[in-house]
Amino acid sequence: MNTYKTYTVDEAKARMERYCAYQERCHKEVHKKLKELRMIPEAIDQIVHHLLQHNYLNETRFAQAFARGKFKHKYWGKNRIVQELKMREISAFNIKIALKEIPENEYLSSFEALAEKRLNQLTSEKNLQKKKKKLADYLFYRGWEPHLVWEKVNELTK
Incomplete structure (x- = not known):
């Protein structure tokens, strides 16, 4: 029973x-x-x-906290944050407000730091094409924008 x-x-x-x-x-x-x-x-x-x-539940506040937390602690890019918020059925208006929580200068410096860190982890990879692919895949998985990723990957060839 x-x-x-x-x-x-x-x-x-x-x-x-x-x-x-x-x-x-x-x-x-x-x-x-x-x-x-x-x-x-x-x-x-x-x-x-x-x-x-009674203000226990507030989607705007949730979206802002979510975006701040995932960016600062997990180093997610805006694409991944937007995707995860959509999965939680957050409105486009609240998603837009949440993305404003991420300062642009911090966003770019975090991207640079994350890309450098991952690049240093890939020192054992000798094949340049494989190294570029692994770096790009990692950054895309984290939700960073394609133009930033390809710029960074192309820097590797120089």
Whole structure:
């Protein structure tokens, strides 16, 4: 027999308040969590409305924090950040606001530092074409723009 805990709307609200207070969350994460708690759709709508009213849930704030964090800690480029935010169903307006959180001078200096670091890791690769491909693949995976990547890769041939 499957036994699982059931929650009242008030208990679920309290749980979700703690869940959202711990870290910024997007609507999709909150909906998923409420479904895991086996809440009915009407209750989910009521709880999400409560979280929005009391400013526990704010997609703009989530998108800004997400963009800042992934850029500063994981060194992701704008393409990867945009892709991940779209997967979380964040609006284009909020994505645009989030990308403004990344200063352009920091963005370019981080790209240079990351590319140099990866290039130094590839010293064992003797074939220049393979080395260029590995560097480009790494930078593309991290979500950096193609014009920046190819500029950097072409610097390698000089």
